[in-house]
Amino acid sequence: AQTVTQSQPEMSVQEAETVTLSCTYDTSESDYYLFWYKQPPSRQMILVIRQEAYKQQNATENRFSVNFQKAAKSFSLKISDSQLGDAAMYFCAYRLGSRLTFGEGTQLTVNP
Amino acid sequence: DAGVTQSPTHLIKTRGQHVTLRCSPISGHKSVSWYQQVLGQGPQFIFQYYEKEERGRGNFPDRFSARQFPNYSSELNVNALLLGDSALYLCASSLAVGARNQPQHFGDGTRLSIL
Numbered sequence: 001a002q003t004v005t006q007s008q009p010e011m012s013v014q015e016a017e018t019v020t021l022s023c024t025y026d027t028s029e030s031d032y033y034l035f036w037y038k039q040p041p042s043r044q045m046i047l048v049i050r051q052e053a054y055k056q057q058n059a060t061e062n063r064f065s066v067n068f069q070k071a072a073k074s075f076s077l078k079i080s081d082s083q084l085g086d087a088a089m090y091f092c093a094y095r096l097g098s099r100l101t102f103g104e105g106t107q108l109t110v111n112p
Numbered sequence: 113d114a115g116v117t118q119s120p121t122h123l124i125k126t127r128g129q130h131v132t133l134r135c136s137p138i139s140g141h142k143s144v145s146w147y148q149q150v151l152g153q154g155p156q157f158i159f160q161y162y163e164k165e166e167r168g169r170g171n172f173p174d175r176f177s178a179r180q181f182p183n184y185s186s187e188l189n190v191n192a193l194l195l196g197d198s199a200l201y202l203c204a205s206s207l208a209v210g211a212r213n214q215p216q217h218f219g220d221g222t223r224l225s226i227l
Binding site for chain 1: 147153157168216218
């Protein structure tokens, strides 16, 4: 069974600084997808960034980027120039087929 | 364009009752998945439906059932409610089953509280 581990229950960052959230996963598959979702107090799960396992190049979306290390099964999220609106729970997720497996989440606090 | 819509937003039930949660996918999306998110945890996969057929099921008891209608909307039913069923129930839609590079889009969820 696939598992996703987020080892940082809580993280904090100063506004305008950079923060990295960690995620590791376990799978025997070679073709899969990885995602970072953001869940603010409003509850909606918002897609932040996605990575296809067969692509070596790390995905980037504006201030968000990932460090994908396939051999190490690691998928970290880097948020640059942090903003107050980035404060939320962040979930790392693994997808095989259409089933998403989520980690336990990292609560990110952004300090002004 | 409307996103994934779920109803109701909040529901309070007592133990032993049953509940029906509803989800309308994004227009054009044919796949709907359901997840249970207990407070303080990540979402857990319950079901996936595509073209009205069940395509995947997570590790949940038979008290949980679902169906998808011809318009691709979906219902999640839970019978004989237990206190442990208290959670946020999330619905997600996508274009198709395992559609390459097509992520799942989530609704705002239904908060179910069992007394």
